[in-house]
Amino acid sequence: MSLSSVGDRTRERYQATVPKHLRERLDEHRPLFLVLPGLLAFSLFMFFPLAYTIYLSFTDAEPSTVFQDGPGGVTGFFGLRGEESFVGLENYIAVFSDPTFWNSLGITWLFVICSVALKVAFGVGIAMIMTSDRVKGKRYMRSIIIIPWALPPIFTITIWSGIFSSARFGLANQAVIFLGFSEQAWLNDRWMAFASYLVTEMWLAYPFMVIITVSALQAVSDELMDAAKVDGAGYFHRFWHVTVPSIKRPVMFASILTAAASFTQFLIPYVFNRGGPNRANELIVLHGYQEAFNFNAYGAGAAIMMSAVAFIGAFMIVAVWKGRLAEGVDGP
């Protein structure tokens, strides 16, 4: 009672003090106020680094210049600006004319395509097993199987780099020997290293895929399944004609997110062999990092990062738009 009457009174006062047209405008956009706090917080931490990176990419920044005291204030990025100077598009020209950049971009896309395909296949496969009627105790197994998700990536990746030791006693080599092959120099061969990245990435990401796919699978209509059975469809036809269409969009959504994660993968190549052997497997973010830190070229590093962001951004725009992810049930 008291609460609502207080509410009424404040509303009256509000109506008395705020002019009507303004009030209407405010009312119309009131829901925006619910969104604003999150939006502002996110923008602060997202766009400032973005702007700074863009700025750096047009300068000749390197550790010896960028860390000197520059102008303060807004134009000086609150003291972030050092003694670096503008070089226009020079960094971009240098980056785009550098074959290692294109190699890095190529291998990154290859990594994205392969890893997403594997992650989807693997995730959906596990999810199918983990929801099968034939399997007892699947709930329990489902909660165990997400453990990789609960371990810190830096740790797991270190462990995996140990697994892929090219020594004979490395776990991967033992498995390979057990299967009757000869031991491999995993991280010292370009494609072997690439494959080991893929396996690791898959292992890291499958819990997410499984969680999403399981919840999608649980929403598959039993009635449709029955209809297909009565129509004479066998297991694979049912999978293809009923299951796949109904989990397609959730899985696509997960794939897009996980594709973006693959695109920005940094730790695996970094911990395994620094994108080696011989920089052959330098994924794009690692490439930018190497440029920035090993060659002390922050400007060029920033230009690479920005190019990467442009590519991933373009990818996300297309994916989000094509996949109509932003829409809710009430979307157009």
Added chain:
Amino acid sequence: ISTEEPESGDDDGGNGGAEDYDEHEDWETVEPEDISGEATLWHSLSGGEQDDFEANLESFNGQFDADIGPNHISDLEEQTMAAIPAGDGPELFMWAHDWIGEYHQNGFLSDQSADVSFDLEEYFGENAESGMFDGELHGLPHAAETVGLIYNKEYVDEPPETFEELLDIAAEHHDPEDGTYGLGWPMDAYHVSAFPHGFGGHYYDDEAGELGLTNSETVEGFEYVLDEVWEYMPGDPDGEAQEAVFLEGNAPFLFSGPWQLGQLDEDEFEWGVAPWPEVEGHTPSPFTGVQLIYFASAMDEDDERADAARAFAEWYTTNTAVIAQMADDHGFIPVHNAFAEDGEEEDELTDDLQGFAAAVDQGQPMPVDPDFQAVWEPLEDEWWEALNGNKSVADAMADAESRIEDAWD
């Protein structure tokens, strides 16, 4: 379930502090006068080292009216890179001397040559140089480190005199199917450096600022490792794998540094440490590093804090009791002249440390030129390419040089 009274706090007694050691009567510890500041020190010492180091630091704080706060930082390079320019860095940090050039160039360091209160040459001999760059004093040395030969006494009683001998023993014990190997030797550019250097080559000439990877001597050194030694090692060039075979008692030899001693388990086998054996008449010459207490640029901000910080660095690097303790317990090879100059005192060092100290004598200091930082990675990449048989050593070194030169541009 047991119960205890609330008050009883735990007091984990450490295993003996510097009190157990006497200070050297000839070498007086440099002690500060009326300091009163606080200062921060960053380090990334490992577990046991950290405990003892911090205990010593506390005793300094207790003795004098200073408050030096130690912080264990997990990724010191990244942290200093971010914090120092932002003005949030410490006064002191501890690391090997090879950062000095680059950090000097970035303006991360403070020159304390005018303020230091004792004669460095006198205390540290030529090691004093390692804390200098461009004539400025950026740090004080407290320990040296390098790679030597650790051998398992269950396989060999005495360390081999020559590498040929060593390889014979290695060949005898090398049987991967059975889980035993000839030797362990991390194949990164640092650990392997003894050979290219020993054969007369060099990675980088600090004076001239020139690369020496394609020198025939350098190449020869690498080729010897590849052709003669690699076959007796586990197939993974990475350090962890190489060390593991030795640590588990499955290989007679390991080339590694004093930091490895903490990993060795006395219950498993006895070991010894020796300098590098001769190889075809050459003496291998590993890179040596000198651990510094760096003076960071924050010392230029506040004199009081700077005084406290500097006082601690002076006290710590000149306190022979502390140095002896760290040497005994953690394999920190002293650079203090008290332990090097008069032969009599040398006995104070354990056998293990004597072995490493001899290896230090064989070695040469890492270059400090900022440009040198760009050498490590391409060199290692290409060297591993050669190890894997993808390239000849000569080609690999040529490629490494061109990559490094690219980076310099």
Added chain:
Amino acid sequence: MTMRDWLSNRVRNDVRTALEKPAEWRADVAYTIDGMRRGTIDPRDVAKTVFATMATVVFVFVLLIPVYWIFIIALQGEGATLYSTDSAGLIPEQFDPAAFIWVVGDIAIPGAIIGITIPFIDVEFYLSWPRIVFLDAGNYVDSTSDFPRYFWNSLYISFWTVVFAMLMIVPAAYAFSRKEFAGRMKLLYGYILFTQVGAGLGIASVIALYTIFSSMGVTNNRLVLSLYYAAMAVPFNTWLLKTYMDSIPTSLEEAAVMDGASPFRVAWEVVLPLAKPGIATIFIFIFLVGWMEFIIAQLILSPEHYTLPVGLFALIDEHNVPWGQFAAFALVYASPVVFIYMFAQRYIEDGFSFGGTKG
């Protein structure tokens, strides 16, 4: 029903279900055997089920071999190594819980003295109890890790991350799901777009971020770090909760409005309780942000505020990795997440309502 009652109820039910499970399984088996004897259940069918289950168990084991391996390493005590020459260490040589004890340290209820003053009559009671020790680590290991401190730091940060994030996300998701306002679709697109782009900025953004924190004078401030995590969690989780809320029928809200509830009441008493699965899902995701993040935490925090991942990484020094401790630390670190997930699994699996993504 308050959230707490609800939660404790749920947990109690879950525990009961878990306890009853074995009896249920036994009944299942009995029924199946009985059915086979009577001939109403086809033995081939049963065989298929048994085989499928066994195959799945084996598969799960193979999949989790790395975890098992880590576990074995953690049990090897001091000399543990990732690179063991001896049979890859898949068959444990010894069981030495030292590493785990080192990680968790003493397990004890701290002693305390509590004074209770009864108002008006001025009587005071003093209650004191001694420190109750379940496990005295000193009996087994020389020293213990800083895990408990890191743990509390992590918990503190994750807690505030969740609080901040929920405060920002829940109202926003509600607005996105139920209201029309200028730029709604654009914002949604933007959110989805930026969920991953941020990571692409890599290390450059780390430096810029450090500068923000530093220039605000809030390095080493755990609350601000929480706010940062919360902000980074906003886009994805807002979108996720929005799609969940889309699947809640509007008629319930309308019913509440007809009942005379104010918009706040509608949200508090109807929408929020119904969005529980969605909220549980984003809870896990947000919690994990704070719990897992490493790079920024390491950069911003000083040792007294180190979180678990930073503490974990700090175990590695320049030359050596104490694998046993490292592995034990990581496992203990992961266990709360697995535990929370087990209880929240049902909600999380429901929580992805693909109302928004269904074709």
Added chain:
Amino acid sequence: MARLKVENLRKEFDRGSIVAVDDVNLEVEDGEFVTVVGPSGCGKTTTLRMIAGLEEPTSGSIHLGDEDVTDQSARTRDVAMVFQNYALYPHKTVFKNMEFGLRMSTDLSKPERREKVEWAAEMMDIEDLLEDTPDELSGGQQQRVALGRAIVREPKLFLFDEPLSNLDAKLRTTMRAEIQRLQDELGITSVYVTHDQEEAMTMGDKIVILNDGELQQTGEPKAVYDEPANRFVGGFIGSPSMNFVDVVAQRSGDHLVLTDGEAFQYSLSPEYSTEMAVDDGESVILGIRPEDVHPADGEDGIRTTVDVVEPIGSDNYLYLDIGDEFMARVSADFEPEVGDSVEVTFEESKIRLFDDDNGESLLHSSEPVPTPEP
């Protein structure tokens, strides 16, 4: 309890491209029970939601009692609504569900609220369920709770949106009686939306028929049944549906002869003919209800064949070969075989004629055209 008056109500959706409700006028007296019926998509729900305040009218006004509530929010209108899917709060017990409205819109103390809820629960015979949650209840029980929730507040106006359409046939009949009993006891003004004309007929004091957003007819169920204002109402109200035959009217002397060009022929006596506003040679639609079609025992009837015989126990439905679809409801004793030739007839007083173009009733006797009541 109050009078409800709806004037010129109109609702557009999608920027005016959909007119869901078009100029509807409606008056509900205090304590009256009005049923609104019409085919799917005719705007019933939209109308109801505007009365509830959940949807803002594009134009028009709504008065509740003496108050103009058009611009009032739903919260403050003191109206209770029962939804098609019950809309019970799934996370609250039955008691909490019923108490919620009281808590939100009254100042009653806790014991007072409990008393009221218990009273309502007793009324709905759900006292034993108060501590259960909705998912533990059967459909019928849920519906009772939804009703209980509505009555506990004793609102000025009850709104029902097809509350029974999710129940099975038997339960529907029971709940229908229940709602009527409630209405008798409480006497609260009610608007009840349904698409089931039988429900509308049996429950309503007054029945309102909508089609395509427009009001077709308002009146007492029997009046609407007997004198449909147009062809739509004739066809929609009554089950089985009224039969329609396209005929041509020819004046032959005083008589009006209706023929469909085939076997069908019927001659209206002069007294009826004059009542009909029909010109000679005009095409009209003849409507006759199945129960008014009898076998012609001996009399002179229309000869036709039986297409289908459908026994429903109490009666038989015969599908006859007249026009498109023509049905007679005859007693269960009369069981011709399919294909039999039968003669049927009907009283002329039961015949309705509708305009060929707009479907309006051509009966003079009733009020001009009884559509919107003011």
Added chain:
Amino acid sequence: MARLKVENLRKEFDRGSIVAVDDVNLEVEDGEFVTVVGPSGCGKTTTLRMIAGLEEPTSGSIHLGDEDVTDQSARTRDVAMVFQNYALYPHKTVFKNMEFGLRMSTDLSKPERREKVEWAAEMMDIEDLLEDTPDELSGGQQQRVALGRAIVREPKLFLFDEPLSNLDAKLRTTMRAEIQRLQDELGITSVYVTHDQEEAMTMGDKIVILNDGELQQTGEPKAVYDEPANRFVGGFIGSPSMNFVDVVAQRSGDHLVLTDGEAFQYSLSPEYSTEMAVDDGESVILGIRPEDVHPADGEDGIRTTVDVVEPIGSDNYLYLDIGDEFMARVSADFEPEVGDSVEVTFEESKIRLFDDDNGESLLHSSEPVPTPEP
């Protein structure tokens, strides 16, 4: 097209704690249309799913044609099923939906399949919709597609699980006629499940009544209506429901006098009395259908008061003050006021008596107790 024979079918769920279907026997002749009816949860769907092969029986057997299909999977049984929610593949066009079954279970070439689909589409009058997807269709259209999908394969057996319950009343009537037409044209053996007894009565050649998983009665609709095997069937079949009155039977000479202790009293003539297996003084339940209760014009009837009058247009329902709930369906002309005292009567031939304990019919004349047909 084939005969369906179900023997001793039983289905347990949850380790036998739920017996959904209990020992059901059923025979459907070639081309026959059988409706299965019963209250919610009585096991209709479970029975149908076992016939379809979607659920494995716990015991019992199913024969289709000459084959024992009990252990065959649904895929190979050659039955078609129409589901309550249509179960159309949402991502496929109508054409693809209809073609899918052909593609899966026949070897027809593409043009042959197209031809068949077009034939079925024409049959269902959905030729124009072939390229649309299901979400673009209305409920009725979706149901047509679902039917089309079922007929296109010309299966041995059609199964329907409440296919019309999601449609509104009018559409339901139309689709009902449609299904009957199809059945007439194609003559495929069909089992049709519904909970709506009217649907079951009008559509079935034979009607099967289930309750609690057990078969209650099988027979022609009219036979079931006239001679319910037990109280449950009497009450379930027919709308409005049969009235039941608890009475005590007393032999008074040759007559059997039934009294309920209050106003109700009825005396059966000797010829009827003998047909009933009733002892003197036994408590029995009297059943009489509402349409058989007439106002007693002048005759000696039972005097009672009118509680409620419900006009449904064609007739009026009177709720009378006899027993618990007693209804008479009278002609629309007979309109007493509520509270009026009326006299009603009924023919003794319409009276059914049921055992007080187990509800079995006490009528001797019909077959002993007609439950399971072999």
